[in-house]
Amino acid sequence: MDKPKKATFARAAARALADTQLRDNLRFATQSLRQKRLAVxxxxxxxxxxxxxxxxxxxxxxxxxxxxxxxxxxxxxxxxxxxxxxxxxxxxxxxxxxxxxxxxxxxxxxxxxxxxxxxxxxxxxxxxxxxxxxxxxxxxxxxxxxxxxxxxxxxxxxxxxxxxxxxxxxxxxxxxxxxxxxxxxxxxxxxxxxxxxxxxxxxxxxxxxxxxxxxxxxxxxxxxxxxxxxxxxxxxxxxxxxxxxxxxxxxxxxxxxxxxxxxxxxxxxxxxxxxxxxxxxxxxxxxxxxxxxxxxGRSRMLADPQLRQVLQCIRCGTCLNHCPVYTRIGGHAYNSTYPGPIGEILMPQLEGLDTKGELVFASSLCNACSEVCPVKIPIPELIRRMRNESYLKRGKGVIPGHGFKRNAVERVVWKGWRYSQTIPMLNWAMLKTLAIAGRILPNVGPLKAWTRVRTKPVFAKESLKQLTRQEGIRHE
Amino acid sequence: MTEFPQNPSTVYYFGTCLSDMIYPEAGMAGIRLLQREGVEVIYPSRQSCCGQPAYNSGFPDEARAVALAQVDAFSGSNAPIVVPSGSCAGMMRIHYPLLFEHEPDYFRVKRFSERIFELTSFLRHSLNATYTDKGPPVTLTWHSSCHARREMVCTEDSKALLRQLANVTLVELENEHECCGFGGTFSVKRPEISAAMVKDKVRDIQNTGASAFITGDCGCMMNISGHMESRKNPISGHHIAEFILERIHG
Amino acid sequence: MSRPSARTQILSRLYKNAGAIAPYTPEAAHWSPPALSPAKRINRFVELMEAVRSEVYRVKGNAWVDALRKLLQTRELATLAYGKKTWCGDLLEKSWAAKPHPTNLIPWTQDIEEFRDELFGISAGITTTMGGIAEAAAMILWPTPEEPRLLSLVPPVHIALVKASEIYTSFPEALKKLDWAKKAPTNSLLISGPSKTADIELILQFGVHGPTDLIVFLIE
CATH class of the missing domain: 3.40.50.10420 (NagB/RpiA/CoA transferase-like)
Structure with missing residues (x-):
């Protein structure tokens, strides 16, 4: 269920990004709409x-x-x-x-x-x-x-x-x-x-x-x-x-x-x-x-005090004009009645996370949308909440189709991350490992995605923890 | 408006996980700038990450556990906590209370959050830091992280510090309001869109004619510089603390 | 034609979900843009109406009739639709009776079903208004049996009469002063300029469906 849909959004976005005419049309139009808004x-x-x-x-x-x-x-x-x-x-x-x-x-x-x-x-x-x-x-x-x-x-x-x-x-x-x-x-x-x-x-x-x-x-x-x-x-x-x-x-x-x-x-x-x-x-x-x-589905959305905020929307579209994602891929890539940030929090609630859940990951959470929303919908907060719902166990969430993204790999990764950030010994060990072996990390998974347009990050030989100790900064 | 403590004698320093892993010099520079104003800086060694990666990715339980570890690590006194990143500071100051809204630890976390300050704002408003530029003339531009701009609202403070440097010409960046495409896990979960965003950002930086860009956030710096390096672009990126420290030492 | 049970089911879900978990939500403050003096109101109205390509002519008393005669002649408008038994209609009829004019006066006397095809061919329509709004300039129209809704919409030129004494600072003020909630007719509206669109490359273009020109006589 999950795989083909993911590919669909990614493919549509990639296609839109490659369309230079579309990029130009969108950049011009959204920029002038932003300027006009500011004049009022x-x-x-x-x-x-x-x-x-x-x-x-x-x-x-x-x-x-x-x-x-x-x-x-x-x-x-x-x-x-x-x-x-x-x-x-x-x-x-x-x-x-x-x-x-x-x-x-x-x-x-x-x-x-x-x-x-x-x-x-x-x-x-x-x-x-x-x-x-x-x-x-x-x-x-x-x-x-x-x-x-x-x-x-x-x-x-x-x-x-x-x-x-x-x-x-x-x-x-x-x-x-x-x-x-x-x-x-x-x-x-x-x-x-x-x-x-x-x-x-x-x-x-x-x-x-x-x-x-x-x-x-x-x-x-x-x-x-x-x-x-x-x-x-x-x-x-x-x-x-x-x-x-x-x-x-x-x-x-x-x-x-x-x-x-x-x-x-x-x-x-x-x-x-x-x-x-x-x-x-x-x-x-x-x-x-x-x-x-x-x-x-609106009466159902009302049941959750956080998620119901999507119903405050007056359909002005300004979140689209301010979104760095929408302004680059346009509305069609979302394959949804409502595109852009408002679509990201509305479509999965209307049609289910299992159908439209990929949309909630189409955001860098930059807050540009909530900064301008005329009815102050905290769109990034709702996106975070819906990302969480995407991983919840069946029956533990409130949005239809929640848990569609639940998988063992990510669960284990975040568990591991949690221990590496809460247990000082493990944190120390992780930093040491990165310092020594960071350079030879295999170029797969997230690192591969990163290095498509960027160089590999260079991990420091000495962490700030070590450096501060050497420099005599008081530790506590 | 944030209330800034005036001339505190002691502060805590939260270095951020990125300066631990990749940019220790930037983290260290922030400490030096604070010390230069006569403040004693304490570095709690049990600190790690603010928890934002998990929080933004849909794993609030993991984020909460990591957040609580920070609250504990900084519980030695009520001294202000200075953070050399608008994004991590925003997470700890603004999002922690939301993350713990329905948790028994809410009030403890809230008190912790109120002690969080972004480095450049703190240097400007709490310590009235002044700088004398000893470096050669240079033209550069400023990149603001989204959370520095929209959560900690510290962009003007960062620029005010840079403007104190007499030989530095600061060229405003077109589309400064726009995200560079980092967004934590966004950069690897939506790599195609993130790439388009960072490309546009680099183009705008290039158009300023600056030889370097300065930022207050290591995440953006890693993203933008990473792209520039992969394209053999000679423009360099610097964390503001490291840059200022270098300029005042000549 | 809807299922009776649809209503029941929607409302019962809403009752279950709306109030029970309602977080405390403070009442909104009343929004009222700062009041302007009468002279400022009029100037602002003219300035903003012109900014959206309305033509505004400031005239004294009944001088608008002669101004209108001239205007109709220079623009060669063949027909002008109007409403009978209004102060506007009375003055027009008197003027046209006193001195002939090349523009044909056409009173709207029939139901739209009989008048529709003719109306779509008429060059201009004239209406009175309930006044105007200064702060975001617009005219207030409350169509009546004498001056129906489409008189201000279908003809390519809309001519409107606004009394300077009836210009309000803002929409909230007009709502209050006109007792809009109680007194408004079946269709009431604000008009701020000729029909326009920016759907092609955000280029502002006028006259997409309704009037291409809006001419306002501001009567002082």
Missing amino acids: FDDPEATEALREIGSRIKARGLTRLPRLLEQLEARCQKNGIMVHWAETTEEANRIVLSIMEAHGARKVVKGKSMVSEEMHFNAFMKDHGKEALETDLGEFIIQLNNEPPSHIIVPAIHKNRKQIGKIFADKIPGTDYTEDTDILLATARRILREHYRTADIGLSGVNFAVAETGTLCLVENEGNGRMCTTVPPVHVALMGLEKVVETLDEVPPLYRLLCGSATGQRITTYFNMIKGPRQKGEKDGPKEVHLVILDN
Whole structure:
């Protein structure tokens, strides 16, 4: 089970690292996103205060999650929104499908939704003879090319304009190759506006769902979210159950944190607050609004006070932009709905350590992610915890698939290391051995990995312990 | 903000396992810099490693055992413990309390953690160390370890000490915030990614035009210098303590 | 359409897991950016709106009508959709009745189902607003039966009227002053500029789906 998967991530990472075009695209894009973020969060003290507010809002929300969801449901229903609950992604897909079938719908236009990626919504709809169209420009581009997004916020971050020009020329009939981004944009606009006009259902995600008022908040720049939620006769909103907040007052700080972290904006072009379907007398807006609340393991994650912190995430993607691993290999190498640091702590909890566990080893624990996380998720601490779970005996861990990496060799090595660092005589013996035989260590295992791009470490003839003694430093 | 004891007469020294195994001279230089300020330095001989390798690799039980051995080794008095590494200092100051959060030894460990200081911060804030440069003019750059930067927040202190050296031109490193790819066992568990990271770091160092890079962490130094040597790159790496000591002796 | 038991099972797991081990979590402080004086609010609003490529024209009283007439003519906009029975609509109708104008005024009177195809072909739409926000500049729109949601979205040019006296310092302040939680309509929103994207090489491009131009008359 273990071996082939390990090879898959390593191979994908190696392939990505060898792709110089990809490396250039990623370096350029993530660097400018980091700089833009800093332009908004230019005052470290105010930023820290805001992050603390964001973190507390989300953490407190988790302690009262079921009550907030019940309140949200009641308010939404009062506002005329139909609320559905899905335990699994399969169930969520079936709910949307049945809504579509009830309306004889064939075409659904989609605003950006990470939950829909988690559900593999587009593939499901295709299998059931429905057309699911991405409308966010980045998502539109990669859907043309039949690829998954490689970034939470900038789905086509791995492509440059030449590659995009080629995709348009190849996949959109009657389109010539161009590197002119204005022409590319006009092409997309023409196609997409026609789809909005004719779609049967509009689908969207939810950034914040306000329990107090039953309001669904949607953050976007393009206006495709507004199109999808307003033009078609039916609007279906998908949310992970952690998206609920208690009051409307909690929204502005989270909104600022989200746009500042995601794209380095003080505010996005559009902030939509949807409270229900078209009311009597109103001339537009969907006649039906549905809200699908997805669990998919989230209620289970809540049980552990440390691991639950992953549910504070507001999906800003800034940890990706700051991660030295993500910025080099990009999103596809992770082979996961959520890549980068947030993916490392979320995917194994969603799909099991035995399936996604290799991701928790794709980090140098440099803390760049936790330094910028707008809701202060201690990502490296969670990674350490999940590495530990990877080695636990079956039944001793809490994450599904824990213990997948448990093996006698590593256990013995760390036991040995422990004794060499706790028993002074053994420590002395180890240092002596390294001093004498360090130079002739066989170039295998970890040493082989090390020396692929580095010289062998040269072990000192005399340890600091010996040296200090010789130099007359007081020992104790 | 960390509170620094003022002009203590005695300190403990935690040399780190890497200076024991590979860089004893760097460890020794740190002791000399402390002694130079008139401080008595005690080296507990039962010390070994801070436990970070096991802690980061998913073996907290082993890390705890090693951590407790350090707590015991330094229990002779309440003197401050000075560490010539931002990473090991971060482990002992910030992570020990987390590691023992649910353990009976928590308070003992917590008191130990509060005695931990990174060498350059300690030289600057507790001892107000001043240096007169006797070396020839040189251009160099500074590499900060991730934990020096983000846990011990001592990067500015290290640079402040270097700036006291009149003949040293310090060129800022592009992408200084970025990890060099060491990450302990990360470098051997994800060697392909680690290699890409260290290559980029070396490229940035090269672009500064510096003849040497200085760092406060032996782990990063081993990684970056190791790569440079394998590519026959003439730029040398030095631990800050060793470098300063050499400069003030001319 | 969802399994009733799905709801029960999710909620029972949540009740079991949410509270029982809840670590103490202090309440978040209220976030309110420092208040600005009215003059500063207006200047900041104009400055930030322009920074995201909105065109802002500062006008006194009803002078916006003539300014609008000129603007429609120079840009050769063939049609302008508006809402009847609003102060904006009344002034437009009066002005157009008094003196003909090449731009066709088109009131939105039907349900979207009948109006959709026509709307997608109209050159510009004009709406009133509930005011603006200065600290991170945006306009506040509460669409009404007279001025429906799509009036500010579908036409390629969106013209908006903002009263200077209704500019608030921040979003939190606007939420409070407008009693948003109780009074907001089915769809309320903030708009800070023309529709935009940076999905191709992070190059900022305007008019990806909705309006390519946003023109604001700031009425003082």
